[in-house]
Amino acid sequence: MHSTLHRVDTTQLLKGVLDLAVLAALRDDDGYGYDILRRLRAAGLDDVGDASVYGTLRRLFQGGFLTTYVVPSEEGPHRKYYALNAAGRAQLGSSSKVWRTFAQTMDRLIEEPGVAS
Amino acid sequence: MSAVDVEIDQYLSGVRAALADLPTEVQDDLVDDLPAHFAELLDEHRGPLVERLGPPEVYAAELRTAAGLGARTGTRRRWPAVNEDLADKAAALARTADLKIGAVIGYPKATDFVRLLRPAWWVFRAYIVTLLFFEVTLHENPIYNPVGWVVLIALALLSVRIGPITPRLVRWARGPAVLAAAVAVLVALAASPGRTYYQPSSDGYSDRWSQVTDVYPYDKNGNPLSDIYLYDQNGTPMEFGDAWRCATEDQRYGSQPYIPRYPLCKGPVMASPSASPSTSPSPSSSPSPSASPSLAPSPSPSK
DSSP states (O other): OOOOOOOOOHHHHHHHHHHHHHHHHTSSSOEEHHHHHHHHHHTTOTTOOHHHHHHHHHHHHHTTSEEEEEEOOSSSSOEEEEEEOHHHHHHHHHHHHHHHHHHHHHHHHHSOTTTOO | OOHHHHHHHHHHHHHHHHTTTSOHHHHHHHHTTHHHHHHHHHHHSOSOHHHHHOOHHHHHHHHHHHTTOOOOOSSOTTOTTSOHHHHHHHHHHHHHHHHHHHHHHTSSOHHHHHHHTHHHHHHHHHHHHHHHHHHHHTSSOGGGSHHHHHHHHHHHHHHHHHOOOGGGSOHHHHHHHHHHHHHHHHHHHHTSGGGTSOOOOTTSOOGGGTTOOOOOOBOTTSOBOOSEEOBOTTSOBOOOSOTTTTOOHHHHHSSSOOOOEESSSOOOOOOSOSSOOOOOOOOSOOOOOSSOGGGOOOSOOOO
16 A cells, blocks of 8 residues: 555645535625636635536535526626525535634644644 | 637537546536636637646546546446446456457457458348348248348448447447347347258268157068168168167177167057067068168178
């Protein structure tokens, strides 16, 4: 067995929290795929993959957390907008809590020695 | 179609190809948003999509992982029981065999040679269809019927003209189609002309006589004959049933080669003549096979 030592990088971290990130990006406004991608990047998640966002959107939709509607566009093909439904908002709430707890735990763990204890 | 559309189409078909093992609805669902997205990307920034997004296969892999569909297995996801590792090993083994067999028959790969045989299959499948049709409707083999030949030639021409069918079928129908073809071949082989005609066995009598266990010769007056030697056109003694059944000790173990004489056994199995077969050992006729006199038995029955 090869040793599987993962250097911590944002791509790895993103895998676990992409659902939460996408739900959060839809909290205030509905959006289509590229919209959401732009919001995530604008928020600082530069490493977020194009296809990852679309795949995540599909999974969340299949999971019943999102609704969709189609908006015809004047130029080019129509756009599929995604919106949070009640289940999506509930999921966003609970996932946010889990994340905060986890982030705080990690913060405490990696704080400078001496400061902890 | 604009250059942009072509670019989008090409990239999209690359993505779709990498998703080909998934059910069609899932594929459609996964790529639904992508044309609009790609169009927007190209709107912002001219240049190949591959530069922006990486190879379509990688894009597809990311898409399906994020969608929670798991990595491509090479087989259909419907059979998740297939161990991925095992499937990989089997595939590697098949590739090696392909190359090794190819080397033996002088082709880069065995499948290269098999591919050359495809036109032969197109003709053969026409034969199968004709054969099955004639067997089912007329219970006869088309090659013994002039109409059969006409149908066969017409179907063969059509079949060759159509060429490969499998790629034209929708994905789910391909497996069943190949299976149906395999079954048809087996049925056709079972129904092939060789079935009804037994090859004469090496010792010269045909299967038609396999039910005969003894022979009761009579002369024209209805008198039973005994100790009759029977020879075929080659001068080979004919044996029916178990020719040793009623052989005497002497015949069994004597120095003379045993040639069966009929009737082999004295039996009351007579149908028409009222007289029961005489048991007297007097031979009424001595055989003189012209073909092979060397095999002629000594006419003296005294042993």
